[in-house]
Amino acid sequence: MTQKSALITGAASGIGKACAQRMAREGYGVVIADVNLPAAGALAEELRSQGLSALAVHMDVSSEEEVESGFDRMTEAFGGCDLVLSNAGIQIVHPFDEYPFADWKKMMAIHADGAFLVSRAAFRRMKAGGGRIVFTGSVQSFVGSKLKEPYNFVKHGVAGLAKSIAREGAPYGIYAYTICPSYIKTPLVEKQIPEQARDLGLTEEEVVKTIMLRDTVDGEFTTVEDVADALAYLARDRGALTGQSLRLTHGWAMQ
Numbered sequence: 001m002t003q004k005s006a007l008i009t010g011a012a013s014g015i016g017k018a019c020a021q022r023m024a025r026e027g028y029g030v031v032i033a034d035v036n037l038p039a040a041g042a043l044a045e046e047l048r049s050q051g052l053s054a055l056a057v058h059m060d061v062s063s064e065e066e067v068e069s070g071f072d073r074m075t076e077a078f079g080g081c082d083l084v085l086s087n088a089g090i091q092i093v094h095p096f097d098e099y100p101f102a103d104w105k106k107m108m109a110i111h112a113d114g115a116f117l118v119s120r121a122a123f124r125r126m127k128a129g130g131g132r133i134v135f136t137g138s139v140q141s142f143v144g145s146k147l148k149e150p151y152n153f154v155k156h157g158v159a160g161l162a163k164s165i166a167r168e169g170a171p172y173g174i175y176a177y178t179i180c181p182s183y184i185k186t187p188l189v190e191k192q193i194p195e196q197a198r199d200l201g202l203t204e205e206e207v208v209k210t211i212m213l214r215d216t217v218d219g220e221f222t223t224v225e226d227v228a229d230a231l232a233y234l235a236r237d238r239g240a241l242t243g244q245s246l247r248l249t250h251g252w253a254m255q
């Protein structure tokens with residue numbers, strides 16, 4: 001029996017890294033796809049030193065060529081493509097009336113073009129044998145937040161993309177999902193705390209309490225392990241959940 005394989009974008013850090021570690025432990029051959037090749041390579045090396053299967057590839061998700069060649073390397077190494085997490089992302093916050101068009105385009109290139117290119121590459125390779133395509137959405141797939149218009153736009157968008165792929169993929173055994181966490185303390189969020197404090201005239205503590213955790217029921221951050229658990233669960237779903245957005249939000253945006 002050939003080993004199952006998973007490709008995770010943005011897997012050199014944060015959520016993607018925890019998901020790569022988890023899926024490797026679940027027995028998958030894992031492709032760690034990231035623009036940060038040294039960090040991706042270090043993670044692949046760490047997993048291999050534990051007797052697990054992992055391969056690092058340089059992949060800028062906004063480049064069609066790099067996405068396609070990364071998937072080709074996956075099939076060469078592991079013989080198939082069973083699970084994909086389209087997760088690479090950045091955050092750029094600005095007051096809306098000052099939001100530079102160049103930053104909007106950067107957000108679209110990574111989040112929108114990236115989600116399209118990665119999921120299309122996966123779909124092409126899953127048509128013969130089925131598979132699961134998962135997007136990292138956000139609580140911002142359901143709510144609106146100050147300073148984040150482009151992020152809200154694309155995170156709403158990936159939830160719609162997953163629904164559409166779920167419908168078109170069903171005849172091929174391709175399932176699609178979105179995992180939607182609320183705030184998790186990763187480098188992406190650590191960077192935003194002082195930036196939001198500056199733009200909103202708050203202290204950093206106020207940003208955490210009155211913005212990031214205010215609408216949760218328990219004042220708690222979500223964790224990277226919560227997302228990895230959800231991914232491992234979806235990897236076993238047989239279609240009952242296809243098209244769904246899973247809200248890991250501590251009660252923020254319950255429906």
Ligand SMILES: NC(=O)c1ccc[n+]([C@@H]2O[C@H](COP(=O)([O-])OP(=O)(O)OC[C@H]3O[C@@H](n4cnc5c(N)ncnc54)[C@H](O)[C@@H]3O)[C@@H](O)[C@H]2O)c1
Nearest residue numbers: 010012013014015035060061087088089138183184186188
């Ligand atoms: N941290 C949170 O609170 C949170 C909550 C909900 C959703 N998300 C989403 O989760 C995903 C991962 O975020 P994170 O918090 O782990 O951030 P992170 O900064 O820890 O990791 C992001 C990774 O993406 C990589 N990356 C950036 N641009 C890329 C590109 N063009 N091509 C390939 N890789 C690229 C980075 O090198 C980095 O390794 C993002 O889509 C983010 O929007 C994060």
